[in-house]
Amino acid sequence: MARPQEQRRLWTPEEDDKLIEFKRNYPDRPWPGTADLAGLDRSDKSCWERWNNHLKPGVNKENFSEEEDDIIIHIQRTEHRNKWAFMAENYLQGRTANAIKNRWNNHLNKMLTNIGDLGRYLLTDDETSDHSDLEDGVKPLMAEYASLI
Template identity: 55%
Template sequence: MERPVEPRSRWTEEEDQRLIECKSRNHDQSWDEIAKLAGLNRKGKSCRERWKNHLDPNVKRENFSQVEDDSIICFQSLYGNSWASIAAHLPGRTDNDVKNRWYNHLNEKKLGRSTGDQPHTTQLFHLNHNIDPNASSSSSSIPTLVSASQEIASPWPTSELASLESEFMSTEEVIRYFSD
């Protein structure tokens, strides 16, 4: 027997305001308690998600920078689709923001797809600067197994990674940031 599904109603400005006020007064309460105290006809999970993804003043609202985009690509290759792990390196960005950025903008770039005349050029040819994907098939333009695997294993030059490291929080800083 199927349960009837109630359509979710949109959050109103009044509900947002009540959640903000209640959260600021009762920050140590569980989300279920905050939902009840605020008098919202919402579940605690819904309130938590609304806060985390829309109302939290610590969340960045501006567009992603090129450094953040590059970081997401880099960390996605390290962590896979562990969006919370990636977001931990980008202060002010939520796991949901990072996931949406990846699927809506960056995934195609990482795979090397473009809207131009070569939609299926792979990442390998974009990363290995010694290979011209438009060149005729001479032996100099065909990657060797070693050069291809080296390029995929470490697609970012060490100097680029060193410059990016200053843009991120260290593991210790991330732990302190989220434990406060």
């Protein structure tokens, strides 16, 4: 039987401040025991995730650019596939492995999966609809996707 999952509490600005201050004072301190030493009622894993995915200086929280999406798609097609940390470290500095994984699973993979249906809609012989501006952006993606099939 699965263990009941605890309700996750949102991080408060005060907790964020405590963790930031702790990491400022002890940047090289190992994560075990961090929550207690920082005065947080959190697990060490929760502190690690909050720091590395949200609070760490240099984390890019902006929307992904088309160039970043192209990099993710390209690397996902190579032998590196689901190596999110590899992508973050070597190709998308400032992005976290978690953010890259979420971008792939929640947007890019679905877009590539559904692009065949989109292409059939856009590339019809129906002269009553003008989707030429959309076709220009979709044709290269469809060609790349077709090469995978």
